Amino acid sequence: MKFYDCSTAPSPRRVRIFIAEKGLDIETVNIDLRKKAEQMSDEFRAINPYCTVPVLELDDGTHLVTTAGIWQCLEEMHPNPPLMGATAAEKGVIGDLQWHIEFDGFMAMAEALRNSVPGMKGRALPGPDDFEQIPELAERGKARVQLFLGRVDAMISDKPFVAGDNYSVADIDLMIMIDFAGWLKMRLPEDAPNAQRWYESVSSRPSAKL
Amino acid sequence: MKFYDCSTAPSPRRVRIFIAEKGLDIETVNIDLRKKAEQMSDEFRAINPYCTVPVLELDDGTHLVTTAGIWQCLEEMHPNPPLMGATAAEKGVIGDLQWHIEFDGFMAMAEALRNSVPGMKGRALPGPDDFEQIPELAERGKARVQLFLGRVDAMISDKPFVAGDNYSVADIDLMIMIDFAGWLKMRLPEDAPNAQRWYESVSSRPSAKL
Numbered sequence: 001m002k003f004y005d006c007s008t009a010p011s012p013r014r015v016r017i018f019i020a021e022k023g024l025d026i027e028t029v030n031i032d033l034r035k036k037a038e039q040m041s042d043e044f045r046a047i048n049p050y051c052t053v054p055v056l057e058l059d060d061g062t063h064l065v066t067t068a069g070i071w072q073c074l075e076e077m078h079p080n081p082p083l084m085g086a087t088a089a090e091k092g093v094i095g096d097l098q099w100h101i102e103f104d105g106f107m108a109m110a111e112a113l114r115n116s117v118p119g120m121k122g123r124a125l126p127g128p129d130d131f132e133q134i135p136e137l138a139e140r141g142k143a144r145v146q147l148f149l150g151r152v153d154a155m156i157s158d159k160p161f162v163a164g165d166n167y168s169v170a171d172i173d174l175m176i177m178i179d180f181a182g183w184l185k186m187r188l189p190e191d192a193p194n195a196q197r198w199y200e201s202v203s204s205r206p207s208a209k210l
Numbered sequence: 211m212k213f214y215d216c217s218t219a220p221s222p223r224r225v226r227i228f229i230a231e232k233g234l235d236i237e238t239v240n241i242d243l244r245k246k247a248e249q250m251s252d253e254f255r256a257i258n259p260y261c262t263v264p265v266l267e268l269d270d271g272t273h274l275v276t277t278a279g280i281w282q283c284l285e286e287m288h289p290n291p292p293l294m295g296a297t298a299a300e301k302g303v304i305g306d307l308q309w310h311i312e313f314d315g316f317m318a319m320a321e322a323l324r325n326s327v328p329g330m331k332g333r334a335l336p337g338p339d340d341f342e343q344i345p346e347l348a349e350r351g352k353a354r355v356q357l358f359l360g361r362v363d364a365m366i367s368d369k370p371f372v373a374g375d376n377y378s379v380a381d382i383d384l385m386i387m388i389d390f391a392g393w394l395k396m397r398l399p400e401d402a403p404n405a406q407r408w409y410e411s412v413s414s415r416p417s418a419k420l
Binding site: 050056058060062064065066067068069070071072073074075076077084085087088089091092093094095096097098099100104125127129131134136137140143144147 | 260266268270272274275276277278279280281282283284285286287294295297298299301302303304305306307308309310314335337339341344346347350353354357
C-alpha cells in the first residue's frame, strides 16, 4: 500500500490524520503541488487522471483517488478505533456532519481561495481542466465561510466531539477546515466558547501536528 | 422511521431509489419544494434546519439530513444487497466514483441550473441562506456538465455497472445526474455506446421509475 500525499495541502491532510488516528504505518510519497505542479505530470496522471491528492494505492494496484473512497476502504480494513461510527445511527450522524462540513465549510473556503489568489489564476477548480477565476464566486465563498464559522459553536454545543462522545472524521474535517480558513485570515468568532474549547482539544492530539 | 421526500426533485430521488433497491418499506412524507416552498417553513426547519430534503427520521427521533448520512445508516441496518460495496476495496472504489459523480456531475448541474433559471433568483444555493445568481457560474456549470457527460463512456467502459459487476450508489447517482442534465437539455453524446447501453439498462430497473 502506498499513500500519495502533499505535506502543504489541506485535502490530503484529511487522510494523513485518519491514518495516524488508526495507528497505521503506510509508505508515503510526497507530491509537490506548488513549485513543481507534479500532480499535472504524465507520470502522476497515470496514477490519478483527476490530477489530485490524496491517492491510496492498494496492493493489487488499484488507486483510490478521493478522501471519501480512501476513508471507506481503510475504515473497513481497520475498524478500530471507528472513525466513521460504530452503529448505524452513528454512521448516519457522522455522515451528515462530515458532508455539511465538507460542502458548506471546506468547499466554500476552496471557492474563496481559488477564485481570488493570483497563484491560482486559471486554476479555479482542482482537476485536469482549467477554469478561470470568478471574482463574485470568491466573494460568495468568503461570505459562506463567515456564516459557517459563526455556526460552529452551536454545532459543537456541549459535546466533547462534533458527533458526540467519540472523535470521528467530522472532527478531522472541521479542524482542517478551520485551519484552512486561516489562509484567508478568517477565524472562529471570539465569543464561541464551545467551538474554542473543542478546537483546542482536537488540535492538541498528536495527529493534528501532521 | 419516516422519509421526507419530494417527488419532483433529483436529490431525494437518490434516497428513494436506494430504499427501493433495498426492498424497504418506509413511511414517506412529500414536501412540496416548488409551489409551497414547504422546506422553508418553521415546521420543516424544526425537522431540518438546513431546509433540504431528503430527511430520514429514525425511531428515536434523530433526523438524518443528507443523502450521505441516510445511505450510511440504511446500508448498515440492511446490508443486503450491498449498494456501497461488499469488501474494503469495493467500498473504496464505489466511494471514489460516487464522490466524483456527485461533485463533477451533480453539483455542476445544480450550479448551472440554480444560477440561470428565473425561478431560482436569490436561491443560487440550497439551504437556509439566500445567495444571488452568478451568471458566470451558470456558464461554468454548463461547461463542466458537458465535459462530464463526454467522459461517461470511458467511466462505464465494458463493465455492466459503474463500479464493476454490481449495481451500487454510483449507478444511482450517475443515472439521476443524467436525467437531471436533461432539465437543461444536456445529454450523453450520441457516440457513447457504453454509456448508452448502461443508461438503458439502469433506467429499465423498477426503482428507476421512482
